[in-house]
Amino acid sequence: RKEVEQDPGPFNVPEGATVAFNCTYSNSASQSFFWYRQDCRKEPKLLMSVYSSGNEDGRFTAQLNRASQYISLLIRDSKLSDSATYLCVVNEYNQGGKLIFGQGTELSVKP
Amino acid sequence: DAGVIQSPRHEVTEMGQEVTLRCKPISGHNSLFWYRQTMMRGLELLIYFNNNVPIDDSGMPEDRFSAKMPNASFSTLKIQPSEPRDSAVYFCASSWGEGDEKLFFGSGTQLSVL
Numbered sequence: 001r002k003e004v005e006q007d008p009g010p011f012n013v014p015e016g017a018t019v020a021f022n023c024t025y026s027n028s029a030s031q032s033f034f035w036y037r038q039d040c041r042k043e044p045k046l047l048m049s050v051y052s053s054g055n056e057d058g059r060f061t062a063q064l065n066r067a068s069q070y071i072s073l074l075i076r077d078s079k080l081s082d083s084a085t086y087l088c089v090v091n092e093y094n095q096g097g098k099l100i101f102g103q104g105t106e107l108s109v110k111p
Numbered sequence: 112d113a114g115v116i117q118s119p120r121h122e123v124t125e126m127g128q129e130v131t132l133r134c135k136p137i138s139g140h141n142s143l144f145w146y147r148q149t150m151m152r153g154l155e156l157l158i159y160f161n162n163n164v165p166i167d168d169s170g171m172p173e174d175r176f177s178a179k180m181p182n183a184s185f186s187t188l189k190i191q192p193s194e195p196r197d198s199a200v201y202f203c204a205s206s207w208g209e210g211d212e213k214l215f216f217g218s219g220t221q222l223s224v225l
Contacts, residue, residue, distance in 0.1 A: 043217060044154070044202075044216055046213050100156070101156075104154075
């Protein structure tokens with residue numbers, strides 16, 4: 001089983017739609033969680049951290065369910081500029097603090 | 112403010128040749144990571160350093176790969192001899208400290224081994 005698993009997509013949605021991505025992780029000792037965004041042929045960039053109580057940043061909402069080892073990202077009112085690959089990332093402190101990346105979920109927002 | 116700087120941006124080489132990838136982390140960052148990205152396997156952590164010391168190299172595929180960090184402002188990833196299956200994008204990233212989650216990535220090196 002992969003340490004961090006995501007649905008690769010692609011998710012094709014119209015502008016203005018709401019879309020949700022899910023991610024599961026295998027290491028129950030994982031302590032912190034993130035979503036990174038990667039545009040085509042570019043480097044990954046931190047989108048947002050994921051907190052236990054859930055958190056929002058504008059149109060983006062991240063949720064964490066530790067019991068189910070599940071992380072989600074919700075994007076409301078999708079924009080064309082949201083088209084990218086979204087990477088779920090887990091910090092495995094019990095392995096020296098290394099970040100483990102999921103394979104990513106591709107989102108394509110169409111006019 | 113300069114970000115993480117990687118060179119070269121693109122490298123095309125023939126099988127069997129030595130390849131050296133270079134990285135300059137953000138000044139003041141004390142953790143440095145080397146990742147490899149392919150369509151099949153996604154982003155894989157190869158090795159990471161904290162305060163110039165290798166902490167975890169369990170992701171290095173085999174002995175053909177080696178990495179060094181002689182000082183806080185420079186790191187290299189070397190492949191010798193290179194093979195076609197090494198073709199990938201190699202990213203270097205840095206952060207403020209061990210276990211710090213906000214990674215700043217360089218633009219990557221696109222490596223093609225023919």
